[in-house]
Amino acid sequence: MTRDEIFAKIKDVLTDALGVDDDxxxxxxxxxxxxxxxxxxxxxxxxxxxxxxxxxxGQGELFPDxxxxxxxxxxxxxxxxxxxxxLKKKLPHVDFAAWEKDPQISKVANLFTVDALxxxxxxxxxx
Numbered sequence: 001m002t003r004d005e006i007f008a009k010i011k012d013v014l015t016d017a018l019g020v021d022d023d024x025x026x027x028x029x030x031x032x033x034x035x036x037x038x039x040x041x042x043x044x045x046x047x048x049x050x051x052x053x054x055x056x057x058g059q060g061e062l063f064p065d066x067x068x069x070x071x072x073x074x075x076x077x078x079x080x081x082x083x084x085x086x087l088k089k090k091l092p093h094v095d096f097a098a099w100e101k102d103p104q105i106s107k108v109a110n111l112f113t114v115d116a117l118x119x120x121x122x123x124x125x126x127x
Contacts, residue, residue: 006053006118006125007027007118010121011114014031014035016048017044017045018036020035027113028114029114030113031045031109031112033109042062042063045117061090073086074105077106078103079103079105083103084100084103091116092123093122093123094112094119099111
């Protein structure tokens with residue numbers, strides 16, 4: 001599948017799962033801040049992606065499983081360099097470049113964009 005085909009299917013998944021208009025689903029749209037996703041929606045999105053693409057998504061594979069929130073990886077409300085390294089290894093589909101300059105734990109949700117979902121699915125399909 002091409003990136004555009006993957007994006008189109010993800011757009012359908014997100015409009016269904018989140019009840020948003022398809023014109024709101026852009027590559028840079030953040031799932032939580034822009035599309036209104038809540039924690040329960042992440043499970044629904046994962047399930048719908050599995051169905052749409054015929055893939056299996058393991059726990060913590062698409063979205064963080066809380067491992068970078070443990071005390072060893074957080075200091076003063078920020079993810080430590082070790083925590084950032086762990087996130088990068090676990091979530092290679094996410095673009096950390098801008099966030100990494102100010103890695104506040106409260107802004108982790110902003111990392112999850114439509115483009116990150118497209119990157120994830122591309123990697124899964126290529127594997």
